[in-house]
Amino acid sequence: MTADLEAAVSAWLDVLDRLNHYEVLSLERSANADEVQQAFHLFSERFHPDRHRGEPEPLRESLVRIYRRGSEAYRVLRQPAPRAEYDLGLATARSRASARPGEDPTLQTLDELCQSPGGRLHARQASRAIADGQLGEAAALLERALLVEGENPRLKARLLALRQLAELGLPAEEKAPQGSVNPGNWGKQ
Numbered sequence: 747m748t749a750d751l752e753a754a755v756s757a758w759l760d761v762l763d764r765l766n767h768y769e770v771l772s773l774e775r776s777a778n779a780d781e782v783q784q785a786f787h788l789f790s791e792r793f794h795p796d797r798h799r800g801e802p803e804p805l806r807e808s809l810v811r812i813y814r815r816g817s818e819a820y821r822v823l824r825q826p827a828p829r830a831e832y833d834l835g836l837a838t839a840r841s842r843a844s845a846r847p848g849e850d851p852t853l854q855t856l857d858e859l860c861q862s863p864g865g866r867l868h869a870r871q872a873s874r875a876i877a878d879g880q881l882g883e884a885a886a887l888l889e890r891a892l893l894v895e896g897e898n899p900r901l902k903a904r905l906l907a908l909r910q911l912a913e914l915g916l917p918a919e920e921k922a923p924q925g926s927v928n929p930g931n932w933g934k935q
Contacts, residue, residue: 748801754792755808762812766836767819775833779824786820789813827877831855834876837907856888859901864894869901876908885909 768775771785791797793813795806822828856869868891875884888905895901 748805751798751801752805755805755812758812759808762815765815767823767832770815770819771823773823777823782820782823786816786824789816789820827873830876830879831873834904834908834911837911854900856891856901856904859898859904860891860895861898862894865891865898865901867891868894872908881908881911 762770767773768777771782771789773781773785777785790813793809793816795809795813798806798809801809822832856873857866860866860869868887872884872887872891875881875887885905885908888901888908892898892901892905
């Protein structure tokens, strides 16, 4: 089993940093909360380090790295508000949410992108609307935030991405790029 596991772990490590949360858990973007939980359960059965206590230490360290990414994906995708923010981030080309908000400018929340109290207020309201799946309302709120803020390129980029999502009529439904790698079934027995 160690050779099969090593091959699977090696394949995962080759692509791990290029996968978004949906790909890590082998989920469609439209997956509901129960499907997210089930996907994480299956992921945990395969990669939880405690299930591989007898394996060599380097292999266990790799399993820990993979498992942490799965846990990160689960933490984000299981709750509507963080998931909505993540989906908006995907639409603006951010694929991971591993850094804490505020540490990396590309990972800032909508209200952290604003400089003025009025802009932050509208941005927080937009975040709540996104979490509720009201993308049109969220776009209108971000437009108000931009009116208050003035020139704010990052906020404007998020607004444009949000408008695109709203036009699709699907709250974060985005087709996976052709040729995208999904090792979710690799190494399963």
